[in-house]
Amino acid sequence: MQTSTDQARHILKATFGYDDFRHHQADIIDALINGQDVLTLMPTGGGKSICYQIPALIRSGTAIVISPLIALMQDQVDALKQLGVSAAFLNSTLNAGEQREVEDKLRSGQLDLLYMAPERLLNHQMLNMLDRCKISLFAIDEAHCVSQWGHDFRKEYQQLSMLHERYPEVPRIALTATADARTRGEIIHQLALHQAGIFVNSFDRPNIHYAISEAGNGRDALWHFLSDNHANDAGIVYCLSRKNVEATAEWLNEKGRTALPYHAGLAQEVRSRHQQRFLREDGLIIVATIAFGMGIDKPDVRFVAHMNLPKNIESYYQETGRAGRDGLPSDAWMSYGLQDVINLRLFIEKSDADEQFKRVMLQKTDAMLGLCELTGCRRQALLAYFDETLAEPCGNCDNCLSPPETWDATIAAQKVLSCVYRTGERFGAQYVIDVLTGKSSERIKHNDHDKLSTFAIGGEHSGAEWRGIFRQLIAHGYLVADAEGYGVLKLTQKAWPLLKRDCAESVRLRRLSKPASTRTKKTKFTAASNLTGEEQTLFEALRALRARLAKEQNVPPYVIFPDKTLSQMASAQPQTPSQLLDISGVGEAKLARYGETFLNEIRNSA
Structure with a gap:
C-alpha cells in the first residue's frame, strides 16, 4: 500500500516535475495530509503553494484557498490548469453564468482547489454551500494579514477563526513569508491555531543583493542603477504617493523604458490591465504604491527599487521579496532621505490610533531606520529582526561589498542640537540648516536668528551633508519631529546629556555614501548565464x-x-x-x- 509520503513524492515529480522537496515541505505536507493544522513561514519563492496543493490532490474533497487579492487568482489557477489540476476561483471578475458553473463543479466534487477572497468566504450563502460540500482543507494564504500590527492588515482575516469552529474536522494551513514574533503570536491566537504544527524556515534570500543609499537626486540615482544593472529587466519601483507613481512612470517612459503606473486611484480595469501586462511581458517596469504586489508569482522580477522609506521591516522584506523568486541574482535597492524619516513619524503621530498602537508602530519605524543607518551587514540585521541568526556577514549587501566610512560626529551633533534649542524648537530641519550654514534669509533676519551664537557655525559641511546628519540624529533618537508642528524638530531626553556635554560617549555617524553612478557595475546574471x-x-x-x-x-x-x-x-x-x-x-x-x-x-x- 502506498503511503501518503510516497503519494506526495509521486505527485511532486509527476505533476510538478520536481525531484525533491525543499525546506520543510515534506513535513508540512505530511502533517496536513494526516489532518493536523499547520502554520508555516517560508520565504517568497520557497514553495509555499506546494505545501497545500499536494495535500489537496491526496485528501478527499476540494481545498478552499483563501487569498487576499482577486487580481492574482486567475494566474494561480492558470498555472494549476497547465499542470492538469482541476482548479477554479470565485470572485467578482466572473459573470453570473461563470459563477454558477464553478459552484456546480464545487457541489459535484469536480474541483481539487477553489480560490476565493476572505470576504466571499464569510458570506452566509457561501458558507451554507460549503456546509454541503466535501472540503479537504483550508489554506489561508498571506496569513500575516490577520495582524493589526502588520503592514497588510485586513479585518476579515480576523474572522477566519470561525473555520475552526464550523469545520472542526477540516485541517487548516496558514502561510506567510513575513511575520516577526509578535505577528506569529497573533496569527496563532486570531486563527485558533494553538494545536498547529509550526514550521519556520529561514527568512534568508541569499540571491538578493541589498543596497540602501541616501537620496540626493533620487531619479538620477535610480536611472544609474537601472542602466548599470537592469537595462532590459523586469522590475518594480515603489513610490510613496500616487502623484510620484504617475510622474516616475512618465519619466521612465521618456527615458526609453516601458513603465506602467499602478495605484488605488486608477480604475480597476486599468490596474488589472497593467498587472496582466507586467506578468505577461518581458522587461516591463511597474511603478507602484504598496497597493501592488502581494502574492505576485512572476519569477523573473530582477529588481525591486524603493524611492521612499518603507514604514517597517516587514513591509520592506515583503516588497523586496518579490525580486528573484526563481533563485537567480536580483537587487533590492532603496534611496531615501530626511523627509522620509520625518513623514513616517508624522504619519504615525497624527493618526487616530490608540497610544499603544502608535508606540508599536514607532518601534517598527525605528527598526527600519536602524537597518538603513547601520554600518554592518544588512542581511544579518534583517534576519535578526525575524529572530534568525546569520553567523557571518553575507558578502552580498552594499555594506559588505563596500564598507561605509564612519566619523566622529560628536561636535557636529552638538552644533545641531544647540541650534535646534536656540531657535526655540519651533522649526524644521531646512530652517535650522540655513541658520547653521549662515544663510541670511528674510525669515532668519525677521526672527533675529542671524544674531544667535549658532549662526554660521556649520560652514564645514554642505547642506546635503547636514541633512544626512539630521536624518541620522533622528534615526538615533536625539531629535524627534513633532506631529503638531508639522515637522518641527524637538530635542529628546537622549539629547540633553550630549548637549550639556555630560555624555562621555562619542557620536559616530555614516559618511554620505558614494553616488550610485560610481558604484562598481555588477555582472549581469540570467537563467542562461552559464550557457555556451x-x-x-x-x-x-x-x-x-x-x-x-x-x-x-x-x-x-x-x-x-x-x-x-x-x-x-x-x-x-x-x-x-x-x-x-x-x-x-x-x-x-x-x-x-x-x-x-x-x-x-x-x-x-x-
Missing part, C-alpha cells in the same frame, strides 16, 4: 516558442515553463520524452501538452 553561445541561441528560441504558446492561451509565459527550465533544456538538449521528463519543472501533464513541440525545437536546432 549555441546553447544561448537555443535558449532564446525556446523562449520565443514559449511566448507564442503563452499568447495563444492568454497566460503568463512562466506558467508554461520558467526560464530555469528552458535553460536546462538548452543545456541538456533532451531528444526523447523520457529525457525531457528529467528536466526540473517538466511533469507528465506538461510533457503531454508541450513535449513534442519543445523537443522538435531542440532537435531542429542541432
